[in-house]
Amino acid sequence: MTTSVVTGGAGFLGSHLCDRLLAESHRVICLDNLITGNPANIQHLVDNDRFRFIHHDVSNFVDIDEPVDNVLHFASPASPIDYLELPIQTLKVGSLGTHNTLGLAKAKGARYFLASTSEVYGDPLIHPQPESYWGNVNPVGPRGVYDEAKRFGEAMVMAYHRYHGLETRIVRIFNTYGPRMRPRDGRVVPAFIDQALAGQDLTVFGDGSQTRSFCYVDDLVEGIYRLLTSDINEPVNIGNPAEMTILQFANAILELIESPSEIAFRELPVDDPKTRQPDITRARELLGWEPKVPLEKGLSATIEYFRELRTVST
Ligand code: UDP
Numbered sequence: 001m002t003t004s005v006v007t008g009g010a011g012f013l014g015s016h017l018c019d020r021l022l023a024e025s026h027r028v029i030c031l032d033n034l035i036t037g038n039p040a041n042i043q044h045l046v047d048n049d050r051f052r053f054i055h056h057d058v059s060n061f062v063d064i065d066e067p068v069d070n071v072l073h074f075a076s077p078a079s080p081i082d083y084l085e086l087p088i089q090t091l092k093v094g095s096l097g098t099h100n101t102l103g104l105a106k107a108k109g110a111r112y113f114l115a116s117t118s119e120v121y122g123d124p125l126i127h128p129q130p131e132s133y134w135g136n137v138n139p140v141g142p143r144g145v146y147d148e149a150k151r152f153g154e155a156m157v158m159a160y161h162r163y164h165g166l167e168t169r170i171v172r173i174f175n176t177y178g179p180r181m182r183p184r185d186g187r188v189v190p191a192f193i194d195q196a197l198a199g200q201d202l203t204v205f206g207d208g209s210q211t212r213s214f215c216y217v218d219d220l221v222e223g224i225y226r227l228l229t230s231d232i233n234e235p236v237n238i239g240n241p242a243e244m245t246i247l248q249f250a251n252a253i254l255e256l257i258e259s260p261s262e263i264a265f266r267e268l269p270v271d272d273p274k275t276r277q278p279d280i281t282r283a284r285e286l287l288g289w290e291p292k293v294p295l296e297k298g299l300s301a302t303i304e305y306f307r308e309l310r311t312v313s314t
Contacts, residue, residue, distance in 0.1 A: 001050075003027040003068050005110075007058045007101055008075030010037030012180045013115065013173070013217065017074060018042060020221045022050060029064060033057035035089065036077050041180050059092040062100045068108040070228065073101045073153075074115040080143065080269060081186030087145040094149025095156070102160045111167040113228050114157045116235060118174040118276055119147045128243075128277035131172065131235045141271040154235065161233055169227050174239025174278045178217030178298065179305035189214065192250055193299075193306045196257040206268030208247030213277045215240035216298030219291040226287040239278035240291040256299055 004021050008014040009030025014037065018028050027050045030042060034055065045051040056062065058075050076093050077083045083090040098114065105112040121129045122137030137147045154170055161168040177189035184194065192202050215238070223238035244252070250263050283289045 001025065001027050002070065003029065003066065004070040004072060005029045005031060005064060005068050005101075005104070006072045006074060007031045007097065008037060008073075008115075010034060010039060010042050010053070011074065011078070012041070012178070012182070013176065013220070014074040015041035015180055016178070016217050016221050017072065017224060018045060018051070020225055022048060024225070026050070028052070029054060029068070031056045031058055031062070032075065035086065036082050036182070036185070038180075038182070058097040058100055059089070060100070062104045064104065064108070068104065068110045070111045070113065071101050071105040071108070072113040072115070072228070073098060076115070076146070076149075079185040079187045083146045084142055090145045091149045094146070094153045098153035098156050102156060102166065106160065106164055106166055111169070111228070112157065112160065113169045113171070113224075114153055116150050116154050116170050116172045117146070118172055118237070118239065118278065119143065120151050120154065120172060121276075122147060123271060123273040124275065127275050128241060128279040129237070130279040131237055131282055138271050142269070143271050168233055169230070170235040171224055171227055172235050172237045173220065174215055174237065174276065175212045176215045176217055176220045176239070178302055181302070183306060183309060188212070188246060188249065189302065190306070192253045193257070193303055196253050196259040196261045197303075197306060197310060199260050201262050201264035202250045202253065203266045204246055204250050204263050205266050205272065207265065208250065209245050210268075210272060211243050211245050211275045211277065212249070213240050213243040214249070214295060214298075215291055216293035219293050223283060223287065223289045226289050230287060232286055236283050236287070237278040237280055238283055238289070239280065241277055241280055242295060243275075243277040252295065252299070256296065257303060
């Protein structure tokens, strides 16, 4: 049996990845310190005898008392307000956490998979962003703690690959959404859905002309699985190239949720990227992957999840 370690396995993406790996008959060892992860995301897995949860902060030394075939490092605060509140933990998990989990993979002779991010491109000057673009990142701005930790992580992964001959993969994840996001993690998808369901105004930052491209979680996980099982050591963008402005996105939410909410403009956060769209040529050509879930369908499933959360909590 293939054994896969997933760090951040109780988080939004990590828990969907645990589901997928279990469905592929892996044994899954989920590590999480639960600072932004949520036990509810893995509650349905605890009785599965191929699933093991270990409460651990991977910024500290990681020891696993059994053989391991894959180490997938997904642990990190991942929303701008999370990394504003947890700047040191964000830096540590992206740097020390990457080092520790690489050490684990090396000791076990395992394959290593890093969850990187479109944030390595910063506020991009090239559009759309191919993997060959080096980025435009402010190291000392508020987002620097996340962006630079992930950039350092990528450099560390390539060093282990080149120097130690470790089998490594790097995915650069573009804005992904779906069930199990935290309603108030500050990211735009949960923020707008939560606000619309509560009948509150949708807080559009700036004039809403900045763009993002939203990928449904099932599409992302399919891309991750294909990359894991490929032989590609270079970074690969996974995201949905369907780009829209944040104002268009707010209106799309208001069309899907019948709500008295209106749009309220708020100050634009520092260093908020003006545009973002993945160039997915590499994923198309090398993995035969492209996103399949249309925005409306993905959003409907996500809205359903948030509706249910509200009935449970009231
Ligand atoms: N945004 C917004 N209102 C919110 C939350 C976010 O207008 O309540 C904007 C934010 O300024 C950014 C975009 O939505 O331009 C995406 O933000 P998010 O935090 O989801 O992720 P990012 O892509 O910036 O990492």
